[in-house]
Amino acid sequence: MTRTEAREKIVETAARLLREQGAAAVTVRAVAQAAGLQAPALYRFFEDKDALLDAVAEHVFTSYVAGKSDTAGTGDPVADLRAGWDAHIGFGLANPAVFGLLVVPGRVSPAAEAGLAVLRGRIHRVAAAGRLRVPEPRAAELVH
Known part of the structure; x- marks a missing residue:
């Protein structure tokens, strides 16, 4: 087993224990x-x-964000933003222990940054459709 494989096995094992117990x-x-x-x-x-x-x-969060990034839009940016919100809440409910680790104040991980980029993109599409009443950065901050 390579060093990379051993590390992955450890992380996946710990993720399973975290999820189950x-x-x-x-x-x-x-x-x-x-x-x-x-x-x-x-x-x-x-x-x-x-x-x-x-x-x-x-x-765990990197896998989740990668799935969000690959999701095709519906053509309605508000519906897409709502679906993203629902998916995020669903992730938190399905993975409460992991979600708890991710919302530690001051902790900014690469996966969290990628998730924010997805959110900002969805907010931008809402703004481009003329359906946003506040500046994009403020909207992203409020939703986040």
């Missing part, structure tokens, strides 16, 4: 055991549990 279940020992590794092996990839949780949140 919550953040308290994601300990270095539990993740290592579930991944078939010795606990010290995880420290070759992650400084501590928080770094592992950050990697898990980034992994």
Whole structure:
């Protein structure tokens, strides 16, 4: 197993534990055991549990945002914005432990930035259709 494959296995195992049992279940020992590794092996990839949780949140959210980016619009920018909102709320409800990791004040991950870019694009399409009553940056801020 390559270093990249081992890291992916650790992150996916931790994501599964997080999804199934919550953040308290994601300990270095539990993740290592579930991944078939010795606990010290995880420290070759992650400084501590928080770094592992950050990697898990980034992994899950990156997959989610990639799916949002690929979604074709309906032609109605307001309906698309509404669908994006519903999808985001659905993601949070389906992944409460991961969502909790992502909404930590001051934490801005690459996946979160990509998600904001999708939101800004949808807001821009609403503005281009003449259906926005506030400046685009303010609308994006309000929706976010």
